[in-house]
Amino acid sequence: MVKTSKNKKLWNIANKIIPTGNSFLSKNPSRFLVSNWPTYYSKAKGCYIWDLNNKKYIDFSYMGVGTNIMGYSNEFINRAVIQSIKKSTMSTLNSPDEVYFAKKLLDIHPWASQAKFAKTGAEANAIAIRISRTFNKKNKIIICGYHGWHDWYLSAKMQKKNFMDTHLFSNLKIGGVPKALKNLTFSFKYNDFEGLKKIIKKNKDVSAVIMEVQRDTEPKNNFLRNVRRICSKNNICLIFDECTTGFREQYGGLHLKYKVDPDIAMFGKAIGNGASITSIIGRKKVMKYAKDSFISSTFWSDRTGFASGIATLDLMKKKKSWIEIKKKGRQIKLLLKKEAEKNNINIKFKGMDSLIKFDLFNVKKNYKKIVISEMLKKGFIANDNIYVSLAHSEKLIKKYISAISNVFAKIRIR
Numbered sequence: 001m002v003k004t005s006k007n008k009k010l011w012n013i014a015n016k017i018i019p020t021g022n023s024f025l026s027k028n029p030s031r032f033l034v035s036n037w038p039t040y041y042s043k044a045k046g047c048y049i050w051d052l053n054n055k056k057y058i059d060f061s062y063m064g065v066g067t068n069i070m071g072y073s074n075e076f077i078n079r080a081v082i083q084s085i086k087k088s089t090m091s092t093l094n095s096p097d098e099v100y101f102a103k104k105l106l107d108i109h110p111w112a113s114q115a116k117f118a119k120t121g122a123e124a125n126a127i128a129i130r131i132s133r134t135f136n137k138k139n140k141i142i143i144c145g146y147h148g149w150h151d152w153y154l155s156a157k158m159q160k161k162n163f164m165d166t167h168l169f170s171n172l173k174i175g176g177v178p179k180a181l182k183n184l185t186f187s188f189k190y191n192d193f194e195g196l197k198k199i200i201k202k203n204k205d206v207s208a209v210i211m212e213v214q215r216d217t218e219p220k221n222n223f224l225r226n227v228r229r230i231c232s233k234n235n236i237c238l239i240f241d242e243c244t245t246g247f248r249e250q251y252g253g254l255h256l257k258y259k260v261d262p263d264i265a266m267f268g269k270a271i272g273n274g275a276s277i278t279s280i281i282g283r284k285k286v287m288k289y290a291k292d293s294f295i296s297s298t299f300w301s302d303r304t305g306f307a308s309g310i311a312t313l314d315l316m317k318k319k320k321s322w323i324e325i326k327k328k329g330r331q332i333k334l335l336l337k338k339e340a341e342k343n344n345i346n347i348k349f350k351g352m353d354s355l356i357k358f359d360l361f362n363v364k365k366n367y368k369k370i371v372i373s374e375m376l377k378k379g380f381i382a383n384d385n386i387y388v389s390l391a392h393s394e395k396l397i398k399k400y401i402s403a404i405s406n407v408f409a410k411i412r413i414r
Helices: 006-017 075-086 097-108 121-136 151-158 193-202 223-233 284-292 303-319 321-342 367-377 394-411
Strands: 041-045 048-051 056-060 114-118 140-144 185-187 206-211 237-242 264-267 278-282 346-352 355-361 380-382 385-387
Touching: 056 394, 075 303, 097 114, 097 278, 097 303, 114 121, 114 284, 121 151, 121 206, 121 237, 121 264, 121 278, 121 284, 140 151, 140 193, 151 185, 193 206, 193 223, 206 223, 223 237, 278 284, 303 321, 321 346, 321 355, 321 394, 367 380, 367 394, 380 394
Parallel strands: 056 380, 140 185, 140 206, 206 237, 237 264
Antiparallel strands: 041 048, 048 056, 114 278, 264 278, 346 355, 355 385
């Protein structure tokens, strides 16, 4: 009789008492295609994860879905968070760390003069939209990319049923999203400036264009500058969602690299290295309108997020993490390409050096399942995404390449 693992037992319970089994789609075991997915962790350190059976894995996949850019349970950041807990995470009064963290973010982004905070990327996006609508008294939103789960975003699916296919996730269900929102949110594809122009021309009530600065491809033909220009011309608030891209390849927003400043930008994930903290920064002429709308939540004032954010940014600056992570990412891509070619596999990369995505060709149809399953056997949590972390050492990179090279040999078409 096969013994059921602790991970599997707990997942069976979870499916009975938690809708969909867990609270975050990206961590749902169904996305990883294999029945022996570990599902739960007992602890994590650096880029190592231990499951409930105390089996140790090396994470060469999501690294907390992009949150742990400095590695899991970083000692320097942990100390700052522990100190904040000892001083009390909450109080009737405000934490001064909120001000310190706001000033730090604004110093990095000279175009911005005010900041607000939340706990999640979806919240930060919703706050930015609320501020924009209050600022210019307009209602419609144009999106490009993934921006969370709120009604204003998912209602775009009422315009185009397959729009999610080009915005990170496909087949998202939109039950409960009011049909009255049908004509409020529109979408366009990245680098399709002509598509954006057409939407703006047909809709005079556009409050904001909200978009990711970059995800799978780089901007072409002055795309970002053209978006900035048309937004300025039409009194449309330009919002950059940098919850994923921020502080990965640039100390600050990726928009600094392209020298295009938005009216509002949001950061999350990496800025707290695993702590729940997101920020919304913007120009004073826009952000001052936050006072004209009720935008408030108890746990946005929690001290631990601010403490983690301050420590994370300090450590990033000291280690020059964005430079090191790009180097590691380039090295991984070169080595993957070399091993793929050895096995007569065509590998195609998407995304940034620090956030690697790849597709394989001339391989078995179910190659993704085989890669995940075989890499688990070799002690790796790995798929076709690698969120590169400072914890991915030279030694571990070589170990990963050696393991995946053996898997390439199994999935190639001979």
